[in-house]
Amino acid sequence: MSSLLNRSAKGQPQYTAPEQSGPSGDKSRSDADFPTAIRGLDNARTRIVGYRTGFLADLIVALVRFAVLARTTFSRYAKRITAVVTPVGWVVLVLVPVTLIVGYTIAWQELVVVGFALAAIALMAAIYLFGRSQLTISLHVGHHRVVVGELASGEVRGENEGKRRSLGVIAEIPVAATYAEAVLQSLRPGSSATHEFPIPTHRRGVITVGPVRTVRADPVGLVRRELVWTESAEVFVHPRTISIPSVSTGLIRDLEGNPTKDLANNDISFHALREYVRGDERRNIHWKTTARTGRYMVRQFEETRRSHLVIALSLATTDYSNDYEFEMAVSVAGSLGAQAIRDARTVTVVASEQTPQFAKRKIFAVRALSTLTGTRLLDDLTRVQRADTALRLIDVARVTSEQTSGVSVAFLICGSTVTSQQLRAASTKFATNVEVVAIVCDPEAVPGLRRVSGLSVLTIGYLEELKRALARSAGA
Template identity: 65%
Template sequence: MADAIVVGVRLVRALGLVVGRVSRRVSAVITPLGWVMLFAVPIAFVLGYQLGWIELVAVGFAGSVLIVVAALYLIGRNAVRIELTVPHSRVVVGERATGVVTVTNPVRRRIAGVKVEVPIGTGLAELAMPSLDRGASSEHEFVVPTARRGILSIGPVRTVRADPVGLVRRELVWTGAVQLFVHPRTIGIPSTSTGFIRDLEGNPTRDISNSDVSFHALREYVPGDDRRYIHWKSTAKTGTYMVRQFEETRRSHLVIALSLATANYATDEEFEMAVSVAGSLGARAIRDARNVSVVVSEKTPEFAKRKVLAVRHLNTLTRTRLLDDLSVVEHAESALGILDVARVAADEVIGISVAFLVCGSLATPTELRAASTKFPPGVEVVAIVCDPETVPGLRRVAGLSVLTIGFLEDLQKSLARSAAA
């Protein structure tokens, strides 16, 4: 009895798996119109014969013929070979991007034309391929929309077999999906435009150090000074131990903080410009082999008890990886504003020499001044305000330079003016 129950349970479970698999495949093939027809035909026969309505019987037979014809369209498989080619894996927003679908007939007989569908992000490209003779192939180029930043998933390519009425639809997948990164637009910034950035090869700082490479002055020896820096000639002249004093030089560490808070931007155009500004600054710093950190606001999860004070560090190993990360950033209501981003960045990044705060026109001067105070003394803070409705300008307050740009191209001249100032 126990063995019989076990065998019965296993048979029921196996039957359930088979039925579930068949039902999923059937539901994927039959369209909503097809389901309506499957329910309408039996009802037409029953009502037609019971009520004596010849018209309903005729409708039932006509529907049966349509169902049989639709089922015949599902028989067989297109003997073709399909390839998807996307020439470039990364493009700049607005650039022309294309893909190519190649259909080849590998069999001896002639095959009829097929309908090919290529999903592109949330859109769909439909291609009608012609009939192909033995060994022939056909290429069809399609355009990929790149009006917005992001990662577009192209494919998989599928062929569609469907009846003329639309009762059934069978999709066959032939290729995998390809990802296309749409990068933000960036501009080239000369290294001289960041002349206020201090490092070992540039200008020394005004901070005094007991050991460095830039000589400043001599002073009397005090206990604890390194004897290696005693200046013996001056000591012999004065009769008192004299040690060298240096101006401190340090390797520059740039921080580019991008606010993702919707409250800091009046329009989406401002936000896109801010992303381009962050990408341009980061790409220039990476090219100059400088230490750079690019951080963006972290978002507070829904229903959280308190605001999440954190930032997300983007990949700055190469220019391409940085732009890949910037391709997917989006503003949000729950993201940290520029003040909180500056506060967290100042706490997490060590050795900052220059900080760029990138935001929109809705960030007030009071917020920007408060954000600049979050960084340690001696850090050069530059706030870049993206406002397409204003004239480019430069304002300087204590410890803060505010650059307002109306176009991305204004960034280069504005940075040069800031460096000169």
């Protein structure tokens, strides 16, 4: 360091660090020194004052920010007010200034009295909106899955968690397309009250219960304040089903495989002996018969197959004459599918797909229902509804046969309007080795079993006949 100082003193060139100054020589930098930092900036400030700075620009921006905040706050409170004022309340609010102004203008005393009376009514109605409820309201549904016709109910529970006595409230509970009312009386601190209401289960479907809301309203009906307390719950009303013993479903081959009329060289079920031909396996040679006849004889077996059950349900309106037949068909599909799932069989349940109303052409597709468990299948069956644009039974059979492989037994379920010719045409869509059974739901016909060109047609008038019809078909 000393040598450097000596060299500088002798007139040698010295190194001086550059000062932190801008292009103009000022030691303090500003935004003007970095034009790329603000050029192209597009935000609320630039849209109001551009790239200007200074006191006037900051004042304008502050005023605009205050106006935006005031507008947001005003709109929030205005939305709350307009949400609680009824149409009658708006009429009263309009009549109050009109009657007072007109009454004082033309010195009409009676009209002035009417104006003050309306103002007093509006003021008393506003009092009903103030105050907070001490209650905590909850919704409980006893059973989320019931069968058609079973009793089902829900419960509304109110509990006073405050430190003072609560006022009585009326809770509204939407149940499907109707409303149930629960009156919760005044409660002491720490006490609770419950109200039970019925849930209609006379029709199959999914019923939405809730959300529970309380209503504060004045006696005149000028204001109405709704408070939502709970979320909605779903209740599945399953179709009615019956238990079908496995022994009565002889049409369905066992899980391990039952012998068929097709012959195979290797299988379990022995059929007969035949003479050996080149290519046969030596392990199938029957040595005792070979020694007796002097010729090689091999075993021949009947081919066994693992059952794959297909249940096809038509949703076309034209395939049923009334709702009773359709509901019976849904129950038949649920009974067959649930029993097959309990027996651990391979089962596929499909229903007609609908064509959109404004589609250019018919949609050939089926909707597969869940067969993971019997409950999941019945849940899906609660949602199916017949429609005019749904595929008819023939198209359902054709699409199902194309999309499902390894089918051993196919059940086609329909109503009384499907003719024998249509049933025969639907059965031909499956392979020749597939056992096709058509179940016709017709309460007006005589129950029975008939064979139509390799097709078994079961006619039932009510659900309980399904068990006997399957037993007769298995015996035949």
